[in-house]
Amino acid sequence: MxxxxxxxxxxxxxxxxxxxxxxxxxxxxxxxxxxxFGIVQITIHEGxxxxxxxxxxxxxxxxxxxTRRQRGGSKGPSID
Numbered sequence: 001m002x003x004x005x006x007x008x009x010x011x012x013x014x015x016x017x018x019x020x021x022x023x024x025x026x027x028x029x030x031x032x033x034x035x036x037f038g039i040v041q042i043t044i045h046e047g048x049x050x051x052x053x054x055x056x057x058x059x060x061x062x063x064x065x066x067t068r069r070q071r072g073g074s075k076g077p078s079i080d
Contacts, residue, residue: 024049 024042031040031054043051 022049024052027052 028040028042035054035056037057037059039055041053042049
């Protein structure tokens with residue numbers, strides 16, 4: 001029998017649970033969990049994480065309007 005191929009911690013979602021892993025990883029995970037729509041941006045200087053920003057987007061639905069997804073449209077700009 002062949003043993004299962006070893007997987008990197010990043011592939012298994014186990015980074016935050018490992019001792020010695022950089023604490024910024026748990027900050028990024030928490031920011032991702034808090035967002036419904038948005039961006040989490042990591043700023044790195046000289047190989048070290050120095051800043052983590054998150055921007056939350058608020059999506060508004062207009063009654064009677066269909067979204068691009070509901071119309072089956074592409075992800076590109078609309079030419080209506």
